[in-house]
Amino acid sequence: MLSLVLPVAFAMVTLAMALNLWRLVKGPDAADRILALDTLSINTIALVLLLGMAWATKAYFEAALIIAMMGFVGTAALCKFLLSGDIIE
Template identity: 60%
Template sequence: MTTAAELFDIALIVALIAPAVGQVLCMIRLVIGPTTGDRILALDTMVINALSLVVVLGIHQGVTVYFEVALLVAMLGFVSTVALARFILRGDIIE
């Protein structure tokens, strides 16, 4: 009979592996993406995968600082995605 702690450990392992596999697949899309839009979406998805890895690592280690780091990663990822998309569409970032 498995205990709740063992099931939690298994869930954490799965929660660490799934975004890592997604990160690798996004890197492949980033390299072979046929259009620039595909590459931008791959970068944005890589930010989300990194964010989920940071949160799960914080849960695993029991440290709350990781959640603040996750907020910073989310903000920087959003701003960088918007800036990159704007640069691709218009050729400049600041008007």
């Protein structure tokens, strides 16, 4: 069952990443681009987790946690820069 579901999941996550990249490039303003970048990091986490399940390796789950932390900090820093124009006050 897993061998049937994983290729479909890979295709869906890849499509979602392509659509996020399109919004990142075309986004009408900075808020849309930040939201697209945050969603792209979430899709990257999903792709890394799918790779971990496909290759039965636990190291990919730790990599997904690191990507999640970096995505959160990056999104928070970009939002603070967008609101105040400075990250560190």
